[in-house]
Amino acid sequence: MLTTTAGAVKGAEEFISISLQSLRVDTMLDFDLYIRIEGDYVLYRATNMPFSEKTRQLLLEHKVENLYVSSKNRDGYQKYIETHIQDIIDDDTIGETAKATILYETAKLMIRDIFIKPAEIKNMERGMALVETSVLHSLKNRNAFHNMLRVMAFDYTTYTHSVNVCTFALALAQFTGIDKPDDLRRLGVGALLHDVGKTRIPESILLKKGALTPDERKLVEKHPQWGFEIILETDLIPHESHYPILQHHERECGSGYPHGLKAGEIHPYGKIVAIADVFDAMTTKRVYRHAVDSFPALKEMHEESDAFDKDLLNQFTRMMGAQGGNP
16 A cells, blocks of 8 residues: 555645656655645655665556656756666666656756756756767667657747757767767757757747747847857857857858858758757747648758758658658
């Protein structure tokens, strides 16, 4: 029988669902754990109590696969997961889809913290560490991208978009033969942070349902340059990671922004993230339009023949075809 330590929580307190598999045996939890009983959240294990194998087995016997953490303890849970993420990824008893879900949800929460305090060195270090974990996982597991694709969120937020673009960019890089861990890490960090400059744009503009005014458009088009400036403040991000941030809206024909660069002037990382960025934006549901299915989106991107690197776009199309059928 599951033993709880308090009555049901009442009121407007919010909770986040966490996987039982994300909790490491014989670790101390500095956050309360709740279970859900008949729609109520009930305290199951209090802060600073060890999570034992006996506890885990008891939960499994009662078919409890998910527990809950109060949103007030989100930071404590996030710190715990980031500390143990490599152990989770290396755990052969955890299914690959479960690993992908934990990694994806961890990245979403982490990028949220970065966007709240984009120039904080600690946050940048967290982002770099998580990208390294993702890179090493993808190099060891040939199905890592397929598993991430299965758990991706396609209701647009800045946070999900950032993680999705990083995932697509790393997959495309590996598909084209980029397989050195350092190269992938530099690309991944830049891809994850590619929209960090949007932290300087009011949400009223970013989430506007109608067409942007000319002045609003000019403001939005400053975000690559602003992102580059924010990254320079930390003096932490590798030089090659700057290119996806500064160049993901540049286009092969020179029609992009902020500098109107042409094909030979755009770094390969900028070209890769440009494709990942547009594809995710098109296939994600936004406040002002519905999502487009993958292959109509790719068809439309191919019709903009002078916008993207042709070889990279062809390889991206083949890669996506390998994941879900031929376009």
